[in-house]
Amino acid sequence: MADIALECSCGKVKGVARNISPTTGRRVICYCGDCQNFAKKIGRTDDVLNAHGGTDIFQITPSQVEITQGQDQLRYLKLSEKGIYRWYTNCCQTPAGNMVGPKLPFIGIVHNFMACGDDSEKVLGPVRYSVMEQGAIKPQDTTKSMPSAEKSAGKFPIGLMIKIFARLFIDKIQGKNRPNAFFKSDGTPVSE
């Protein structure tokens, strides 16, 4: 297990993700339209999305995340009223993490915010799932295939859903939505 530095592109926002290993989190590439829209809105499609429009995300609990500097730079976008909170930094528009809300012990850290360097494969493990592949941008050159993952699914695979919900249930009982760098203790976001 390792502690991974979190840092926005300009260095104003810094933090740490603790106890990171391929088994303490889940590496997923999401190809959904909302993830692509988010990257577009913050003007970071070039370095957030892979060649097929996928976003590399590492799913952990908020209790593993500490923001040590620049918390006041955190902002969020909701692409629809019931949409998830998509956190980014105001200073340099680096995507930070996706959260369902203050009560659920779940955060998907966007790869740009994690300073793993070339070690990401070793520290986070290989991509375990590709989800929402119907949203992927098909390769123009048909001889090139989609990025491979251990399990690839058109939508959200039921096995992954069960794993996420089982994990959420256990993490919720253990109170791993706290401490939470993105929501105050009354459940309101740290930024308007």
Ligand SMILES: [Zn+2]
């Ligand atoms: Zn920044």
Ligand SMILES: [Zn+2]
């Ligand atoms: Zn998505």
